Amino acid sequence: MGTRSAYVTKPREQITALLRAEPRFFSAAEIHRRLEDEASKVSLSTVYRTLEHLLERGEIAARVDESGESTYTMCAPERHHHHAICRVCGRVEDVTCSTMDQLAESLRQLHGFELDDHKMEFSGRCRACR
Numbered sequence: 001m002g003t004r005s006a007y008v009t010k011p012r013e014q015i016t017a018l019l020r021a022e023p024r025f026f027s028a029a030e031i032h033r034r035l036e037d038e039a040s041k042v043s044l045s046t047v048y049r050t051l052e053h054l055l056e057r058g059e060i061a062a063r064v065d066e067s068g069e070s071t072y073t074m075c076a077p078e079r080h081h082h083h084a085i086c087r088v089c090g091r092v093e094d095v096t097c098s099t100m101d102q103l104a105e106s107l108r109q110l111h112g113f114e115l116d117d118h119k120m121e122f123s124g125r126c127r128a129c130r
Protein backbone atom coordinates (compact mmCIF):
# COMPACT_ATOMS: atom_id res chain seq x y z
CA MET A 1 0.00 0.00 0.00
CA GLY A 2 2.56 2.57 -1.13
CA THR A 3 1.59 6.10 -2.04
CA ARG A 4 1.84 5.24 -5.73
CA SER A 5 -0.79 2.50 -5.62
CA ALA A 6 -3.56 5.05 -5.19
CA TYR A 7 -2.93 6.27 -8.73
CA VAL A 8 -2.60 2.88 -10.34
CA THR A 9 -5.99 1.53 -11.28
CA LYS A 10 -6.30 -1.67 -13.23
CA PRO A 11 -8.02 -1.47 -16.64
CA ARG A 12 -10.67 -3.87 -15.39
CA GLU A 13 -11.55 -1.57 -12.49
CA GLN A 14 -11.59 1.49 -14.73
CA ILE A 15 -13.86 -0.18 -17.27
CA THR A 16 -16.29 -1.63 -14.73
CA ALA A 17 -16.44 1.76 -12.96
CA LEU A 18 -17.31 3.45 -16.25
CA LEU A 19 -19.96 0.86 -17.17
CA ARG A 20 -21.42 0.99 -13.68
CA ALA A 21 -21.69 4.79 -13.75
CA GLU A 22 -23.82 4.86 -16.90
CA PRO A 23 -26.48 2.23 -17.63
CA ARG A 24 -26.11 2.07 -21.41
CA PHE A 25 -24.20 0.16 -24.10
CA PHE A 26 -20.69 1.37 -24.94
CA SER A 27 -18.49 0.29 -27.85
CA ALA A 28 -14.87 -0.60 -27.10
CA ALA A 29 -13.76 2.53 -28.96
CA GLU A 30 -16.08 4.69 -26.82
CA ILE A 31 -14.72 3.14 -23.64
CA HIS A 32 -11.19 3.71 -24.87
CA ARG A 33 -11.98 7.37 -25.63
CA ARG A 34 -13.50 7.86 -22.16
CA LEU A 35 -10.47 6.36 -20.46
CA GLU A 36 -8.21 8.61 -22.53
CA ASP A 37 -10.18 11.59 -21.23
CA GLU A 38 -9.17 10.43 -17.75
CA ALA A 39 -5.56 10.54 -18.97
CA SER A 40 -5.41 6.77 -18.78
CA LYS A 41 -2.74 4.90 -20.73
CA VAL A 42 -4.93 1.91 -21.47
CA SER A 43 -4.63 0.77 -25.10
CA LEU A 44 -7.59 -0.16 -27.28
CA SER A 45 -6.42 -3.78 -27.44
CA THR A 46 -6.36 -3.87 -23.61
CA VAL A 47 -9.93 -2.55 -23.62
CA TYR A 48 -10.95 -5.37 -26.00
CA ARG A 49 -9.12 -7.99 -23.94
CA THR A 50 -10.66 -6.72 -20.70
CA LEU A 51 -14.18 -6.72 -22.20
CA GLU A 52 -13.64 -10.28 -23.42
CA HIS A 53 -12.59 -11.27 -19.90
CA LEU A 54 -15.59 -9.56 -18.28
CA LEU A 55 -17.90 -11.26 -20.79
CA GLU A 56 -16.47 -14.67 -19.96
CA ARG A 57 -17.00 -13.97 -16.27
CA GLY A 58 -20.61 -12.98 -16.95
CA GLU A 59 -20.19 -9.48 -15.52
CA ILE A 60 -21.23 -7.64 -18.67
CA ALA A 61 -23.59 -8.19 -21.59
CA ALA A 62 -22.73 -7.69 -25.26
CA ARG A 63 -24.99 -6.54 -28.06
CA VAL A 64 -24.41 -5.81 -31.73
CA ASP A 65 -25.87 -2.38 -32.46
CA GLU A 66 -27.60 -1.13 -35.64
CA SER A 67 -24.27 -0.31 -37.32
CA GLY A 68 -22.94 -3.81 -36.65
CA GLU A 69 -20.62 -2.73 -33.87
CA SER A 70 -20.29 -4.75 -30.64
CA THR A 71 -21.33 -2.81 -27.56
CA TYR A 72 -21.18 -3.66 -23.86
CA THR A 73 -23.05 -2.87 -20.67
CA MET A 74 -22.95 -3.91 -17.03
CA CYS A 75 -25.26 -6.85 -16.49
CA ALA A 76 -26.21 -9.54 -14.01
CA PRO A 77 -27.11 -12.44 -16.30
CA GLU A 78 -27.51 -14.95 -13.46
CA ARG A 79 -30.88 -13.28 -12.87
CA HIS A 80 -32.98 -13.83 -16.02
CA HIS A 81 -34.12 -10.50 -17.44
CA HIS A 82 -34.37 -8.47 -20.62
CA HIS A 83 -33.15 -5.04 -21.63
CA ALA A 84 -35.33 -2.07 -22.48
CA ILE A 85 -33.13 0.35 -24.40
CA CYS A 86 -34.05 4.02 -24.84
CA ARG A 87 -33.52 4.99 -28.47
CA VAL A 88 -33.07 8.67 -27.49
CA CYS A 89 -30.44 8.54 -24.72
CA GLY A 90 -29.45 4.86 -24.85
CA ARG A 91 -30.35 4.17 -21.22
CA VAL A 92 -30.70 0.45 -20.41
CA GLU A 93 -33.36 -0.75 -17.98
CA ASP A 94 -33.49 -4.31 -16.72
CA VAL A 95 -36.93 -5.77 -17.26
CA THR A 96 -38.09 -8.88 -15.43
CA CYS A 97 -39.58 -11.62 -17.57
CA SER A 98 -42.95 -12.90 -16.45
CA THR A 99 -45.19 -13.48 -19.47
CA MET A 100 -43.38 -16.36 -21.14
CA ASP A 101 -45.64 -19.22 -19.92
CA GLN A 102 -48.52 -18.15 -22.13
CA LEU A 103 -46.32 -17.72 -25.20
CA ALA A 104 -44.65 -21.09 -24.59
CA GLU A 105 -48.09 -22.68 -24.38
CA SER A 106 -49.29 -21.17 -27.68
CA LEU A 107 -46.03 -22.17 -29.41
CA ARG A 108 -46.65 -25.71 -28.24
CA GLN A 109 -50.29 -25.75 -29.36
CA LEU A 110 -50.02 -23.85 -32.65
CA HIS A 111 -46.63 -25.02 -33.84
CA GLY A 112 -45.81 -28.09 -31.80
CA PHE A 113 -42.72 -26.17 -30.80
CA GLU A 114 -41.07 -26.76 -27.44
CA LEU A 115 -39.61 -23.50 -26.14
CA ASP A 116 -36.50 -23.79 -24.00
CA ASP A 117 -34.77 -20.45 -24.50
CA HIS A 118 -35.56 -16.99 -25.78
CA LYS A 119 -34.00 -13.62 -26.43
CA MET A 120 -35.86 -10.37 -26.29
CA GLU A 121 -35.00 -6.73 -26.37
CA PHE A 122 -37.27 -3.73 -25.97
CA SER A 123 -36.82 -0.44 -27.78
CA GLY A 124 -38.57 2.83 -26.93
CA ARG A 125 -38.16 5.96 -24.86
CA CYS A 126 -37.21 6.04 -21.19
CA ARG A 127 -39.00 7.98 -18.47
CA ALA A 128 -36.72 10.99 -18.93
CA CYS A 129 -37.01 11.06 -22.73
CA ARG A 130 -40.75 10.50 -23.15
Ligand SMILES: [Zn+2]
Nearest residue numbers: 061075076094
Ligand atom coordinates in the same frame (compact mmCIF):
# COMPACT_ATOMS: atom_id res chain seq x y z
ZN1 LIG B 1 -28.80 -6.93 -18.00
Ligand SMILES: [Zn+2]
Nearest residue numbers: 086089126129
Ligand atom coordinates in the same frame (compact mmCIF):
# COMPACT_ATOMS: atom_id res chain seq x y z
ZN1 LIG C 1 -33.85 8.08 -22.63
Ligand SMILES: [Zn+2]
Nearest residue numbers: 081082097100
Ligand atom coordinates in the same frame (compact mmCIF):
# COMPACT_ATOMS: atom_id res chain seq x y z
ZN1 LIG D 1 -37.34 -13.86 -20.59
